Amino acid sequence: MSKTIVFKFGGASVKDAKSIENLFNILFNRLRNRTLIVISAMGKTTNGLEEILRLKLNGDLTSSNSAKIKDFHLGICREIFPPESMIFSIIENLFMQMDRDLDKPLTQENYDAYYDQIVSYGELLSSRILQEYLCFKGIFCIWQDAREIISTNSNYRFVEVDWDKTKNLCLKHLGSKLEQYPVVTQGFIGADPKGKTTTLGREGSDFTAAILAFCLNAQSVTIWKDVDGVRNADPKRFPDTVKFEELDYREAAELAFYGASVIHPKTIKPLANLSIPLYVKSFLSPEAVGTKICQVSEPMHIPCTVVKDNQILVSFRVTDFTFIAESHIHRVYEVLKKLKLKVNMLQVSAISISIVIDMEMFALDQLISTLQNDFSVKYNDALQLITVKNQNADLVEALLKGKEALLEQVTRSTFQFVHKP
Structure with missing residues (x-):
């Protein structure tokens, strides 16, 4: 029996x-038995x-706001479907x-659960349009x-996958269909118990594609993007970038962790565990390697x-003349976990803890209000975090030139600094 091939197409x-x-x-020239197509909004x-x-x-919400999104989808459909189409x-x-x-009703308290219910419509719409279009063009697909196939917990917006249940559901719902x-299925979404x-x-x-590939023990995953592969920097930001023909799972995972937008950070692990190759290709030049x-x-x-925008630098300073201890770090991370915030950079001094985090709605206010009795808290927002992996002195010097680093950190192989762009 041939193995499943997973294709994932992004919003662009x-x-x-x-x-x-x-x-x-692209699909017409590549479809064969057991092809699973994952689509973004x-x-x-x-x-x-x-x-x-x-x-x-x-x-401030009015009916015209959702009407714009509806008109956008209907406008595309009018160009590619006949008027009588059921789409x-x-x-x-x-x-x-x-x-x-x-x-x-939407409140700050139910925002995460509400978010998941509303934002998921993007993938539901795109996947139905794509499936109908493929059928209309003569490629019958399901x-x-x-x-129905990706089972998660109820930690809305940042869920954990129930791998055993998801694998059983994939075999049940996808095995005979494929x-x-x-x-055709949706990326990004699942369901709780x-x-x-x-x-x-x-x-x-991207993570959806990896989950399904793992559960089906797929032959490969291909992520189709508007770039020609993984490069050592974003070509939209830097000249003379280098494209990798091959990249090790570990290296790719680290780049994704630091914020490389070409791959979602959780994508690599399930594929590496089963040695499933991941291809990053361009839908603009599909024949390119x-x-x-x-x-x-x-x-x-x-x-x-790797460059990450919309970063916040938050510093927590002890106020009682003690030094930073493990209990202080534990307290900060306890609140970060509760607020579902990932630390992109951490630095600890004798009397303060400094972290760099993504901008998330409500998160900064909640973080400060929760910890202001334990620390003196200061922050800078609208920052940019730059990470250099396999750093060298000349590159670091060039990146720092003309920038005021609010925080910087160096290890054996990595240099990071955050600044106001």
Whole structure:
């Protein structure tokens, strides 16, 4: 029996009618037995749905806000489907469901659970449109609700996967389907034990592909992006970048952890555990080689630069003339875990703890209010964190030139600093 191949397409690959037609051409030339297609929300839909939540929370939401997203999807469909296609009623029904969900009260306390219910509509819409289009063009395929196959806990927006249950559900719902036809499903979403929609974290569709590949013991995963592979820096920010033909799982995982946007941080581990190769290819140049992420014997020495925007530097200073002890660090991390915040950089001095975190709605205010009785708290926002892996002195000097580093840190192989851009 042939093994499953997993293709994952990001939002940029389905941002408009021409992009969807291009995606069809990619699949038409590559589809064979047991192909699983994971799709993200179209274009900037997730950003638009997040803006709807922000407006609702502030009491500024109007029907025109969701109508813009609806018109965007309908506009694409009018270009690629005949007027009698059933896709138009499918989209109408999904937006009716979303509007009913938006009628429910939203508060700061239920924001995470509410977020998962609303933002998941992006993937539900894109996957239905893609499945209908493939069928319309003569590639019969099956739509699969990811919430039926990916089981998670109820830690909304930052869920953990129930791997055993998910594997059983994949075999139950996908095994026989994949023997007959390609299957289209959604990235980013799952369901908790009560059947309530959950999400895997921002940009989590890559992780979905890895989860499904692991559970099905797939032959390979290919992530189709608007870049030609994994490079040692973002070519949109830096000139003369180097593309990797091959990259070791560990190196890729580290780059993802530091913020390289080409791969979601959790994607690598399940694939590495089963030695499933991950290919990063361009949907703009589908015949190009791309990058293969796999087990590589030779260590990588090329310097890699990763930039993360919208960072916050928070410093906690003891106020009673004691020195920082393990109990202080434990207290800070206890609150960070409760608020679902990941530390991107940590530095401890004799009397203070400094951390760099992503900007998250409500998180900074909650962090300060919870710890202000234990520490004197100060912060700087709208910062940029730059990480250099396999650093060298010349590159570090060039990156620091003209910038005021608010915090910097060096290890044997990595240099990090945060500054105000």
